Structures are given as C-alpha cells and as structure tokens.
Amino acid sequence: MSTLHRRPGVIIAALAFAGMGASFMQTIVIPIQSELPELLNAGRASTAWVVTITLLVSAICTPISGKLGDMYGKRRVAIVLLTLLVAGSIVAALSFTVVPLIVGRGLQGTGMGVIPLGISILRDTIPPKRLGSAIALVSATLGVGGALGLPLSAFVTEHFDWHVLFWVATGIGVLSLVLVVAVVPPSVKVSGGRLDLVGVLGLSVGLVGLLLAVSRGNDWGWNSVYTLGCLIGGSCVLLAWGWFELRVDNPLVDLRVSARSPVLVTNLASVAMGFALFSSSIVFPQLLQLPVATGGMGLTLQQASFVLMPAGLAMLAMSPVAGRLERRIGAKPLLIAGGVIIAVGYSGAVFFDVAVWHVVLVNLLIGVGIGLGFAAMPTLIMAAVPETETGAANGLNTLMRGLGTSFAAAVIAMILTRSSTTVAGIAVPSAAGFDLAIGCGLVAAVTCAAIVLRSFQNL
Structure with missing residues (x-):
C-alpha cells in the first residue's frame, strides 16, 4: 500500500x-x-x-x-x-x-x-x-x-x-x-470501453425537459404550453432512453443493476429524503425573514443563515457516529432511523408554535436525520453493484437526491405562492401555507422510512 x-x-x-x-x-x-x-x-x-x-x-x-x-x-x-x-x-x-x-x-x-x-x-x-x-x-x-x-x-x-x-x-x-x-x-480500477454517447444525449435531453418543467413551472404556469411540453417531451425521451439503455453494450446507466431491489429502494428513498431536506431549506428562511407584522420573525438574511447553520454542523458531527452505527446495525436501519428523526423534527414544527429556538431545534433534528440517511445511501448502493460501476451508481443516486430537492422547490414554492395573503400591504404566505409546506416535508420523511421498512418486510 x-x-x-x-x-x-x-x-x-x-x-x-x-x-x-x-x-x-x-x-x-x-x-x-x-x-x-x-x-x-x-x-x-x-x-x-x-x-x-x-x-x-x-x-x-x-x-x-x-x-x-x-x-x-x-x-x-x-x-x-x-x-x-x-x-x-x-x-x-x-x-x-x-x-x-x-x-x-x-x-x-x-x-x-x-x-x-x-x-x-x-x-x-x-x-x-x-x-x-x-x-x-x-x-x-x-x-x-x-x-x-x-x-x-x-x-x-x-x-x-x-x-x-x-x-x-x-x-x-x-x-x-x-x-x-x-x-x-x-x-487503479477502471473498466475502459467506449462512452455511450446516445445514452448521454438521451439522458441529458430527458432530464433538461423534466427539470425545466419542475423548476420553471411556477413562473410559466403549470398549464402552460412550455411547462407541459417540457414535462411530456422530457418524459417521452427518458422512456425511449431507458428502452435504448437496455439494449446497448456498456450503457451509460445499467438499468438492470439499477432495478435490483437494494439499489431501487435506496434511490426511491433518496428522492423522498431529498424532498424532506429541501422543504426546510425553503420554508424556514422565508419564515425567519418575514417582518414580525406579517407573522414572521423579522431576521436579516445573515441572522437567518446563522439560525439554519446548525443543521450543517449536525450533518458533519453525525459522520463518525453514522460510520460506527452502520458497522453495528447495518445501513438499512440507519436509513430508516434518518427518516424517522427528520419526521420527528417536522412533527414539532407542525404541532407547536414555531419560534426562533424551535427552528434551531427542528433543523438540528433534520441535520441529524440527513447525516444518518446520506451516510447509509452510498453504502447500500455500493454493496449491491459491481466495483467497476460504483461511480455510475453513486452518480445516479446523487441525481435522485437532486431530483427530490428539485421537486421540493417546485411544490413548496407553489404552496407558499398560492396561499399568499396581503398583510400590511405585503403579499406573504399564510400560516396555513407554511403548515402545509412543513407537512409535505413530514410526509416525505415518513415516506422515506416507509419505503426502506417495506423492503425489510419483503426479504
């Protein structure tokens, strides 16, 4: 060595x-x-x-x-x-x-x-x-x-x-x-071969269409020609891309490997956990920065960012803990625990009045849950794929997390925008809108844990 x-x-x-x-x-x-x-x-x-x-x-x-x-x-x-x-x-x-x-x-x-x-x-x-x-x-x-x-x-x-x-x-x-x-x-471990250029093109076009629809739908309108065209066109391209990938040697993404239960379950859970992570990243900054007269907490962006920063520190702090837990109990229980802890954090925000210190506590719990969940995902992926495909498999898993955050950005923004009311001459999201947005984060966290728990029961 x-x-x-x-x-x-x-x-x-x-x-x-x-x-x-x-x-x-x-x-x-x-x-x-x-x-x-x-x-x-x-x-x-x-x-x-x-x-x-x-x-x-x-x-x-x-x-x-x-x-x-x-x-x-x-x-x-x-x-x-x-x-x-x-x-x-x-x-x-x-x-x-x-x-x-x-x-x-x-x-x-x-x-x-x-x-x-x-x-x-x-x-x-x-x-x-x-x-x-x-x-x-x-x-x-x-x-x-x-x-x-x-x-x-x-x-x-x-x-x-x-x-x-x-x-x-x-x-x-x-x-x-x-x-x-x-x-x-x-x-030292390289597979060589030729890059699947058709696969690269198909995946790129399909993802661009899908993500444009999701990220710009609130601006364009969800019923607009642009949004529907990107959504339907991107979905059709991705379906054709999947058909092609199943029939080519050395595909960009080996869909047969991706369809294996551990990989598929982990990727689905990754979408849900990505949604749960980004829901808080949209809701709490707005809630912290809204003027007190409109139901917010009146903080500056600098102050709000420091209130939210402990979540990142919690993710870092959980790394050695997650490693030890993974060796003792395995990666699946770790991923389930991550989803449950995130759900507990969101539950506190749903059922209790939210003050600054509540936001700190909720984000700490979310950070702990994300730290555990994100630690488990690559371990589950790499245990289920050949060594020569770890890069592609981890890339796909990272994409799934990214899709979760993109869906969260679109859904939460739509909820907060449509629930807006005018307070003191300012259009702000209503309390019911914030509650619904936080509830979506809770549902996503529970879904993540349930997906993995269900795979346990099917073993």
Whole structure:
C-alpha cells in the first residue's frame, strides 16, 4: 500500500472539502437572487437562468461523470470537473451581464459530480474500518456545503461587491483542485470501453425537459404550453432512453443493476429524503425573514443563515457516529432511523408554535436525520453493484437526491405562492401555507422510512 493510502485522513479531508465546495455553488447566489435583474440590467425571466442552469448542469453531470470515472479513472475525472468549476467561477466573477454569468454558473454546476466520484474513490482507497465514517462525511457534503455556505454568502454580499462571491468560489475551487491533485491517488480500477454517447444525449435531453418543467413551472404556469411540453417531451425521451439503455453494450446507466431491489429502494428513498431536506431549506428562511407584522420573525438574511447553520454542523458531527452505527446495525436501519428523526423534527414544527429556538431545534433534528440517511445511501448502493460501476451508481443516486430537492422547490414554492395573503400591504404566505409546506416535508420523511421498512418486510 502506498504512503497516500496509509494516510486515509488526508484523502478523506480533501474529498470532503471538494464536496462541500461543489455543493456551496448551489446556494452561492441566494443572497443576491432578487437583485439580479437590477445588477445585470436584465429581465427576471433571463436572470432566473442564473439559478436554473446550475441545477440542470449538475443533474446531467452527476451520472455521466460517475460513468466516466468508472471508465477512465475517478481521480482524473474529478480533476477535470474541478477545473471546470474554477473556470466557471472566474467567468462569473468577471461578468457584468447576464449571458456570461449564466455560462459561468453552468460550468460551476459540473462540480457536483465530484461528490459521487469522491464516494467511489473512498471505496478504492480507504481501509474498511474507516470507510463507513468517510462515506458518511463525503455524502453529507451534499447538504453541508449549502448550510455552511449560506452564512458566508450572506456576509460577503452584505459587506462587499457581489463579484467577490465568485472570487471566493474561485479560491475554494482552486484549493479543492490542489488538494485532490496532491493527495488523492490515481484510480487503479477502471473498466475502459467506449462512452455511450446516445445514452448521454438521451439522458441529458430527458432530464433538461423534466427539470425545466419542475423548476420553471411556477413562473410559466403549470398549464402552460412550455411547462407541459417540457414535462411530456422530457418524459417521452427518458422512456425511449431507458428502452435504448437496455439494449446497448456498456450503457451509460445499467438499468438492470439499477432495478435490483437494494439499489431501487435506496434511490426511491433518496428522492423522498431529498424532498424532506429541501422543504426546510425553503420554508424556514422565508419564515425567519418575514417582518414580525406579517407573522414572521423579522431576521436579516445573515441572522437567518446563522439560525439554519446548525443543521450543517449536525450533518458533519453525525459522520463518525453514522460510520460506527452502520458497522453495528447495518445501513438499512440507519436509513430508516434518518427518516424517522427528520419526521420527528417536522412533527414539532407542525404541532407547536414555531419560534426562533424551535427552528434551531427542528433543523438540528433534520441535520441529524440527513447525516444518518446520506451516510447509509452510498453504502447500500455500493454493496449491491459491481466495483467497476460504483461511480455510475453513486452518480445516479446523487441525481435522485437532486431530483427530490428539485421537486421540493417546485411544490413548496407553489404552496407558499398560492396561499399568499396581503398583510400590511405585503403579499406573504399564510400560516396555513407554511403548515402545509412543513407537512409535505413530514410526509416525505415518513415516506422515506416507509419505503426502506417495506423492503425489510419483503426479504
């Protein structure tokens, strides 16, 4: 075993930092999102793509980069993705109009592929006794980066020009790239072969159609030609893509492997847990920042982000605990426990009046549950797929989590928008709207636990 392999802590730290940096790019523009039309001298329909493009690129990139990692080396592909992330951050930092900023944000979205690649690299390089905790840590970065990055973004935008946000992102990306190059060993398990280009095209077109409908449905109208066209067209393309993937050698996604019970159950549970995670990320920031006169808590974005930050810290803190629990009780009970704990947190918000300290407590429970659940998912996936397909399988699982967050963004936004009432001259979501949105998070958490529990009963 090489010196690098004898220092697993350094590899884990490098991959965890890269994962947190990549997920941070998803929330970096939240503090300036409402100001983008004025900052860029563009319409809201155009500036909405600054957020949407990152979602689309990251969704497409995660399964494709996982497959490329299996074929040509996970470290090599991770380096390419981080290089693209850095390039995108620089383009965004130098942007003064909407088009180059959209290009930069699209390149930043490629970085999300680093997370499933990092998880697969751990399987190849980390001793078994440390593998569970390491996977838990890197898997949790999908939520941790956003939770810890939001206060940083809010602080930077409050005290500096908005371009500084992207210079900070550039610095994070460069450091991540240097760490991966310096400490992560080259991949020794590669499958080789030719990339399924038709599969790449089909998956990309299908996902773009589906995610455009979900992410822009509230703006376009759910009955509009654009929304229905994207939804129906994307679904048809994905069906045709699935038919093709079942008939091609070395497919982009091996659907027969993905249909195995452990993989299928985990991916379905991942969608539900992703929904549960992002429901709180939409509801609580709004509730915390609404003026007191309108039923909110009157906090600034900076203050609200610090109230929400403990959830990210809880995810980090659960990594070593999750690793030990996984070795003792197994990954399935861990995933069930994660869903139950999230449900307990949401139940407190549903049945009791919510104050600031309640939000802190609820988010802590959600963070603990996400930490346990996200730790279990890659373990379940990798136990059920061949070693030569761990990158693609983890990429698909990360995509499923991302789909859950996208569905949550659409559903919760629709609920809060349609429940809005006018208070003190301001249109704000009603208390009933917030209760229903929180209830959706509760249902998603219970669904996650029930899916996995049901698979236990079918054994």
